[in-house]
Amino acid sequence: MAYAATRGGEEAIEQAERLYREDLAPLTAERVAEVRRTMPYLVDRVMGEASLYEPDLAALALVQTGGDLYEAVLLLRAYRTTQPRLWIAEAVRHADILTVRRISAAFKDIPGGQILGPTLDYSHRLLKVGVLDGEPDTVAPVTPSETPAPATQPALADWQREKGLIEDARAEAVPLEEIPDVTRDGLLFPAPRAHRLQTLARGDTGGMLALGYANMRGYGPTHPTVNDLRLGEAEVRLRHPRGTVFSAGRVRVSEAEMVSKASEGGKLQLGFCATFGWNEVKTIAGATLDLSMHFENDYPAASEEFVLYHTEPTEASGFCIHFKMPHYVTFQSSLDALRDANAKREAHPATAPETPETPDAPAPAPELEEMPS
Amino acid sequence: MSGNDSGAAPAAQRGRALGDARKLEILARAEPAGLKKAAEALLVSLGDVEVLASRTGLALLPREDTVTGTLFHLGEVMVAEAHVRLASGTEGYGAIVGRDLERAMAMAVIDAAIADDRAPAAIFAFLAGEDDRQAAEDAARLTRVEATRVEMEAF
Numbered sequence: 001m002a003y004a005a006t007r008g009g010e011e012a013i014e015q016a017e018r019l020y021r022e023d024l025a026p027l028t029a030e031r032v033a034e035v036r037r038t039m040p041y042l043v044d045r046v047m048g049e050a051s052l053y054e055p056d057l058a059a060l061a062l063v064q065t066g067g068d069l070y071e072a073v074l075l076l077r078a079y080r081t082t083q084p085r086l087w088i089a090e091a092v093r094h095a096d097i098l099t100v101r102r103i104s105a106a107f108k109d110i111p112g113g114q115i116l117g118p119t120l121d122y123s124h125r126l127l128k129v130g131v132l133d134g135e136p137d138t139v140a141p142v143t144p145s146e147t148p149a150p151a152t153q154p155a156l157a158d159w160q161r162e163k164g165l166i167e168d169a170r171a172e173a174v175p176l177e178e179i180p181d182v183t184r185d186g187l188l189f190p191a192p193r194a195h196r197l198q199t200l201a202r203g204d205t206g207g208m209l210a211l212g213y214a215n216m217r218g219y220g221p222t223h224p225t226v227n228d229l230r231l232g233e234a235e236v237r238l239r240h241p242r243g244t245v246f247s248a249g250r251v252r253v254s255e256a257e258m259v260s261k262a263s264e265g266g267k268l269q270l271g272f273c274a275t276f277g278w279n280e281v282k283t284i285a286g287a288t289l290d291l292s293m294h295f296e297n298d299y300p301a302a303s304e305e306f307v308l309y310h311t312e313p314t315e316a317s318g319f320c321i322h323f324k325m326p327h328y329v330t331f332q333s334s335l336d337a338l339r340d341a342n343a344k345r346e347a348h349p350a351t352a353p354e355t356p357e358t359p360d361a362p363a364p365a366p367e368l369e370e371m372p373s
Numbered sequence: 374m375s376g377n378d379s380g381a382a383p384a385a386q387r388g389r390a391l392g393d394a395r396k397l398e399i400l401a402r403a404e405p406a407g408l409k410k411a412a413e414a415l416l417v418s419l420g421d422v423e424v425l426a427s428r429t430g431l432a433l434l435p436r437e438d439t440v441t442g443t444l445f446h447l448g449e450v451m452v453a454e455a456h457v458r459l460a461s462g463t464e465g466y467g468a469i470v471g472r473d474l475e476r477a478m479a480m481a482v483i484d485a486a487i488a489d490d491r492a493p494a495a496i497f498a499f500l501a502g503e504d505d506r507q508a509a510e511d512a513a514r515l516t517r518v519e520a521t522r523v524e525m526e527a528f
Contacts, residue, residue, distance in 0.1 A: 047448075048448070050448075051448035051449060052431075052448060052449055052450075052451065053434075053448060053449070053450040053451060053470075054450075054451035054471065054472060056471070056472060057451065057472070080431065080449060083429060083430055083431045083451070084428070084430045084431065085430065085431045085432075085433065085449070086430035086431060086432065086452070086454065087430070087431075087432040087433070087452070087468075088432070088433045088435065089432045089433065089434045089435065089450070090435075091435040091436065091437055091444050092434060092435065092436045092437065092447070093437045094437065094439050098511070100514070100518050101518075101521075108525035108526070108527060109525075113522055113524075114522065114523050114524075114525055115518060115519070115521055115522050115523075116521040116522075116523055117518055117521055118521075119521075142517040142520055143520055144513070144516035144517050144519075144520055145516045145517075145519035145520045145522075146516070147516065147519060148511075148512050148515030148516045148518075148519055149515045149516075149518040149519035149522065150515075151511065151515060155439045157439045157440055158439075166440075169441070170441060170442040171438075171441050171442040171443040171444070174444050176435055176444070179435055179444045179445065179446060180445075181433070181446055182446075183446075193438070193441065193443045193445070194443055194444065194445040194446070195445075196445075197436075197438055197443065197445040198445045198446045198447075201436075201445070201446075201447050201448060202448060228439075234434070234436075236432055236434060236450050236452070236470050238432060238452070238468050240393075240397060240466050240468075241456070241464065241466050242393075242466075242488075244393045244394050244397060245394060246393075246394045246397035246398050246401065247398045247401060247402075248401045248432075248452055248468045248469055248470050249401055249402060249452075249469055249470025249471065250470070251434070251450055251470065253436075253447065255436075255439070257439060257440060270440045271440070272438045272439060272440040272441075274436050274438075274447060275447070275448075276447060276448050
């Protein structure tokens with residue numbers, strides 16, 4: 001691929017950036033703080049895709065880019081590379097997570113019970129237009145229960161394992177420093193499960209939703225249901241120089257297990273996905289993809305290579321927008337070839353290649369699941 | 374002895390009795406203004422404090438997959454770190470999720486004073502008070518979470 005230099009563009013580039021920034025309000029610490037305070041789910045989404053947990057920086061990236069998510073993720077990913085990696089924290093296990101939401105759609109009587117937590121799941125979604133007319137929208141405070149919820153919840157998968165509903169096979173213990181890291185190792189297929197789950201954790205929410213949704217509608221080998229969906233906060237436990245392990249603070253995490261309605265070998269199959277921040281769509285879609293990729297199948301949206309390569313937000317958005325860069329040389333080459341072919345056809349009409357045949361009709365779509373009306 | 378002192382003594386005893394990990398966790402989660410104020414008050418009596426490190430860095434956060442038990446990296450967490458040494462050679466260390474280097478330094482100074490056995494009762498009372506505040510904060514939050522518990526019915 002060849003590129004052409006742009007001559008005399010320095011002044012234009014400077015003015016273009018000014019024009020872009022003129023459309024944004026001035027970048028101030030107050031605006032960043034306001035975004036962090038009022039848009040936690042957006043901040044969470046960017047931190048998850050950037051694979052960097054720091055809400056102030058994520059809010060700054062959002063304000064600086066005017067809310068362009070891919071640009072914000074790019075800024076955070078780039079900033080991350082300027083920071084030394086000083087620790088590998090102790091592994092977060094299910095029993096350690098301060099849980100504020102935990103539901104299952106497959107089992108109604110789950111150990112620990114169903115806790116809706118902060119959600120709009122059963123609420124009306126109506127735009128509060130009155131706010132624009134000066135009517136403030138205030139919400140009544142939560143009426144606390146007399147007793148607190150348990151700080152942590154048991155894993156549904158552990159209960160299913162005890163009941164023989166899922167495979168009892170567990171991964172071998174791995175020292176923290178030997179956990180595969182896709183940011184250092186590169187992605188090869190078939191990917192180690194650690195690479196797959198890490199790639200999903202930092203994956204593009206929209207891309208994962210599109211491919212997960214394709215699986216849910218029938219372009220995949222599974223019919224998934226939410227087995228266990230959790231929002232909570234995980235402790236970041238570091239080691240003091242004198243050896244004491246302590247929590248340096250908490251980070252918001254979300255995770256989902258999806259279960260296939262069809263059993264395999266008399267066992268239920270589960271998929272898993274977790275990410276930084278509270279992002280249910282991403283984890284449900286990601287766990288669906290993990291579940292689908294478990295089965296041998298011919299669906300692109302359930303192929304590990306297809307899924308993991310095409311849900312990387314920075315690579316995907318970067319490749320997409322790189323087509324804006326001058327491609328004059330390569331395109332000129334294509335144009336030359338086209339003109340040459342046309343000239344030959346005009347000169348020797350009898351020997352010119354025939355119009356290609358119409359490609360085979362696409363295979364009929366598989367039976368699809370429809371959205372309930 | 375002032376009235377405050379008589380009230381603070383049991384709290385200081387409670388703070389002193391906390392385990393090392395718990396003390397560090399309380400400091401890491403302490404209300405920032407109170408933490409910094411407590412550390413500043415200590416600095417007057419601690420003498421020279423050598424700063425070995427004051428920086429931000431990343432902590433890889435591994436997560437265990439609940440389905441297979443596979444450990445994988447959830448991502449990296451920004452952490453502010455401070456490492457100090459007193460004239461006696463005793464070291465103190467602070468690490469707090471986020472970018473606030475002053476908080477990390479305040480934690481390290483208090484940690485050094487405790488490790489050097491030079492922390493006054495006020496520091497242990499501060500620890501006990503923060504322990505109570507943090508526990509109350511969690512309990513209040515969890516009573517609000519409990520209010521969202523549902524019993525699902527199948528019809």
